[in-house]
């Protein structure tokens with residue numbers, strides 16, 4: 001219950017597909033920001049793993065989904081998502097995630113789905129998979145349902161997901177035009193994007209860090225692995241010889257320093273690089289130091305949870321229970337607004 005001394009919290013919801021062990025791009029581009037949001041008392045946060053979504057592209061071979069979901073669960077907890085502050089759950093554990101997409105599908109014009117920018121693009125990028133399915137076309141309805149089920153106010157996502165949230169708003173608007181509560185207020189609020197400020201995080205080949213490029217540093221990579229991955233990393237192409245000066249602003253290693261290093265180290269990098277006073281090998285070892293120390297608390301938490309799988313299960317079961325209760329509240333209103341679940345005790349026309 002809200003009153004003037006404790007205003008209703010604004011609901012935040014976000015999720016990730018279970019892609020397996022998460023990398024630094026996932027951490028800096030999403031998880032780190034989610035932890036910040038959960039620690040802000042003005043928000044009530046829901047974070048989930050979108051395992052049903054994985055089937056939209058991987059239906060022919062679902063053998064990786066359960067294992068990947070488990071790795072993502074560990075990385076959520078490792079990042080510092082805290083069940084005492086956020087509701088953490090797995091999408092397929094909350095049955096309403098199967099129900100709302102069916103009902104919202106009734107009102108969603110096919111044209112809206114075909115026009116989603118990533119639709120054609122993904123079909124082309126993943127040409128080895130047959131994505132001419134109803135489920136793949138309906139992906140945005142699945143995502144809209146994820147958000148609207150919790151009547152979320154804010155959805156923290158990166159730029160690549162904003163079109164999906166925009167579509168979610170359109171679906172909510174259309175729903176609200178057709179259906180209202182008995183007191184004629186709206187059932188589904190239009191969620192807003194909370195754009196995640198995401199610094200440019202290069203992978204080891206200098207391109208954006210991404211699992212599909214195979215250029216990632218994992219949140220769970222041990223120190224020697226991190227150092228080994230940084231060693232062959234591309235640098236400012238102008239620095240061919242040790243004696244050539246370089247520019248950290250044109251170097252992916254420089255970008256890593258900007259994200260992870262202290263001001264003091266960053267200054268040493270600029271001074272040393274532009275005067276050829278340091279070599280790239282030394283510079284990379286400093287970047288590795290900074291990443292290793294940023295990940296130390298994350299990896300410490302991960303080990304703790306890896307050693308206690310029953311605790312992880314409990315956390316996500318409890319999250320599913322809390323998410324289900326909240327989702328059911330919405331579904332109750334949605335079913336009734338759409339003429340479903342009649343009591344059969346009303347007066348006939």
Ligand code: TRP
Nearest residue numbers: 013014015016017050143146147
């Ligand atoms: N589509 C998102 C992605 O690929 C994952 C996702 C599914 C999501 N449902 C969501 C994100 C709801 C935010 C809100 O990363």
Ligand code: SF4
Nearest residue numbers: 246251253273280283
């Ligand atoms: Fe990049 Fe560092 Fe080498 Fe400069 S010294 S080019 S910033 S790796």
